[in-house]
Amino acid sequence: MYTEKVMDHFQNPRNVGEIENASGVGTVGNAKCGDIMRIYLDIDENQIIRDVKFKTFGCGAAVATSSMATELVKGKSIYDALSVTNKAVVEALDGLPPVKVHCSLLAEEAIHAALWDYAEKHDIKIKGLEKPKSDIHEDEEEDDEY
């Protein structure tokens, strides 16, 4: 079902983790649909992405697209990162099954959401970046009772 690259990124995901005091954090997706991605960006004073980490709740494709997306933006300027599309992520993974393409969209959105958070925190405008629509908020999460 998955390409070798997808399986590789699923089995050995790159850049899993958190960044403390990250320059920007973006979380997209929702648990109801079974996909949540969170991207942490560490951006230096020259607006270069020094480090990136991710956490994902989701299927194999969701993990692999997150992992690939982090690789594609690491070391890039925020503007170069902004131009990383879901298509680029899919291509870098040698393709995804059609039903899983939405995972790559989520990865693109997660990067955008993290950049948006960075821009807000630093009170700057990133040209071409729109406010992400599927950002989840704390209060939308289901309660933790169990």
Added chain:
Amino acid sequence: MDRLIYLDNAATTKTAPEVVDAMLPYFSEYYGNPSSVYSFASQNKDEIIKQREIIAGALGAKSNEIYFTAGGSESDNWALKAAAEAYRNKGNHIITTKIEHHAVLHTAEYLENQGFEITYLDVDENGVVKLDELKAAVRPETILISIMFANNEIGTIQPVKEIGEIAKENGILFHTDAVQAFGHVPIDVDELHIDMLSASGHKLNGPKGIGFLYIRKGVKIRSFIHGGAQERKRRAGTENVPGIIGLGAAVKRAVCTMSERSGKEKELRDYMIDRIEHEIPYAKLNGHRTNRLPNNVNFSFRFIEGESLLIMLDMKGICASSGSACTSGSLDPSHVLLAIGLPHEIAHGSLRLSLSDETTKEEIDYVVDSLKEIVDRLRGMSPLYEDFIKKQNK
């Protein structure tokens, strides 16, 4: 990967060697059409009669009440559609549940489009139908109650006898989808007041593509496949002779081994449930704890998603299944898990492990050990778990 641990016996089972042996001569040696007159072929007719008797015997039924079909889905379709048609003059109301297999649910939806009214009963948190709600749902125009014997995902066994009694008292036909239960738990159609019962060969170490519908004598449902006179003119088509022989052999085997097999499976099932509950935090058993199929284990692991879990288990040679949306091809997780009240994100993290009589304790240990490691790993990458831990530490 050299080892294969198959814990998906609710999906399908290995065809037992004795079943295959019984079937083989019916492909190239005794290939005659049972409807033919010459003895070379007509002896196959006698063989089919024998299998029908074996199967009827396993249910406490008569052999002319067993109708061979291509499997569970066909049997379910037949039972619902034909009963609806035959009893339409009496009424247009059918009662079923929210946790049926899609073969029943989608047929019920089809009938709804044809003008029938369907009541989909809720179940409790263990997946058990509430009998008072069933009683309350009965109307003068109710013609059929279709409630599964045991659930394919969470393994819960329904109070079939009580349901049958309610149907009988009200003069309503009672159909049960026993695809998961037949051959695994004892069933007597008279004692349980069952009028129609669906079963499938490949769930009990028989071949795929063969099943049957039990139709109690006197139930007026008509032909589902029109054509020749096979199956008392109710299901036309040249008999699947090797399949029928295989089904008969599988039923014989299932009946003979049932008590020993289910005893062994139950012991391992409970051992596995016990280990998971004690060793993996934030894991919840789905389905009734004791009143469940002997071979069914179903857990939800919070903060993780089922498909990732399945792929990682696969990498360790373990075959299992999940009710997550990603494995169903839709955005929604399993309707069964939602019906027992699980929130979506917990339903996405479900795992079904269904044992067989060949499963060993050593395999269960390997699976639980692997599961611990995989759940840990996936939680390590889960933003939901991260949030949960941060909340705990606050």
